Amino acid sequence: MLREIEEVDIVEASEAVGADVAVAAPTRTADLSFSGRGQRVAVVDLLSAPELQKFAARLAMDGIHWLTVNNTARIIAQFEWGAAGHLQFVRATASLMRKAWYSFIKYNCSGGEVRWGRAQRVVRSLGRQARSCVVVQRLRRVEARSGCLLTAYGCVRLAWDFDSVGDSFPSLDVVDTTDILRLEDVQVDWRHLSDSHGLRAMPSTVASPPIERRPRRFFSNPFYPWTSRNLAPTL
């Protein structure tokens, strides 16, 4: 934990002072250590979580009986607009300060394609084998409505990606943290939600049976300031 705090301090100091810091700040996710309080979880327990059943079944087939999960993975974000990367935290937990937090991420998949997804578990070991990866519920890009203004301004319309027609939960990817590009701000397609459930519907108040999950739509938020100008440059 202390090591983690030290690394955060180095990154923040280098952002504030520039290149004058004696200790070089990590510039790649691979340079970051994977520390923090892990929790050992039996694969049998994962089987009881319906959204992770396929992942658990695959582990069971590989003869893995337990894994270690964390609340948070740390990455050095890579921005497509060329800004210098900085530290970001990918969260995947049912309770962080007593609230669920599942981060949306943008990542490179094996074919070199860029995908979006929602982190479900941060895994730091599979059995005794150390890993640094995130189990992600996949999102796929869907066609926008004709003349959609949000799309014209750079939003990408997304929907959950299912492996087959009979699936109740989105398909899963196991993404190495080095393949995660950055966090993504994903907003509910409110127009779609209010069409189906009324103007007062909120994602938290709408029940989410499998039949509701398929038509659900999202937008990536290009207005979110992942990098921004320092508003108090002298401090």
Add this chain to the structure above:
Amino acid sequence: MKEKQATMTGRSRRHFLLFSPFMVAGLIGPPDDAATAPSSGLGRRTATAVRTRPSVSAVTAGAQTDVGMDDDGWVCVDGDDLAVEDEPLGEMPDPDLATSAQYLAVFKDKLVHDAVLELFCKAAELGGHLLGDNIADTTTITKMDVRAIEAEAETLGVDYLQTLYGRINTTKIHRLIYHLGDELRARGNLWQGDASLNESLHGACKRMYKRTNKRGPGVSLQMMRCE
């Protein structure tokens, strides 16, 4: 004394701006089957473009020509040379807005709900450009950037905002349209004249002074010890 300001602060306004396009799309976007439904009201445009809205007079009367060029934006009160007429703010767009000449010139064949959504998208985009969001180099701003920002501000303030909501004479809109470019060219940023940071530090000094015995030259030493 410690109560939060009731109105939206600049920070909360900026946070709202980032998410507002999505909220507006949900609030005013028509249902998916509306395209096939019979047209009426705000949602659909009629073929004839006749201006019927007097309240957006200064803007719409000029139509495609020099809109409001001779108008300084203030409306005088009859019989009182010094008074300025209050203008109603926060009105919803007029039902006949979509058929006005000004609307057609700016938004062409866009539906009104799309035009309103575009206003919010443009505001979010402009906010991002002003604060250097999501760009590679956040330390420099070129003349070309300033010109682009200026043009965007004018599109937002003159074309979009005034077409949809009529003439809005607020100092913020005025500064955005007329003085933003000059400010950026003169100083390169918008926060050099911001005294809020220094002002906020006064609180710490006051708290330190409160803890002293307020007697003699030892006060400053006591204040330093507070740190």
